[in-house]
Amino acid sequence: MNTYTLCKKVIANGTYGTKEEMLTKMDVFLLNNRISQEQYNELNDLLTVA
Numbered sequence: 001m002n003t004y005t006l007c008k009k010v011i012a013n014g015t016y017g018t019k020e021e022m023l024t025k026m027d028v029f030l031l032n033n034r035i036s037q038e039q040y041n042e043l044n045d046l047l048t049v050a
Contacts (some may be wrong), residue, residue: 003034004043011046019047 001009007026016022026043029035035043 002030004036004039007035007043008046011043011050014050017046019050022047 007022007029010016011022019025026035026040026047030037041050047050
């Protein structure tokens with residue numbers, strides 16, 4: 001599984017701790033090119049709904 005898929009699964013399961021913690025992880029993944037800006041935006045939208 002890739003980073004994007006794993007993040008999506010963690011958000012769907014609600015096993016990410018706080019939203020701020022998950023956002024910090026997503027920021028690091030974005031900065032290290034593990035996820036794209038589009039994927040970051042989608043994950044952020046999912047996190048907002050969760």
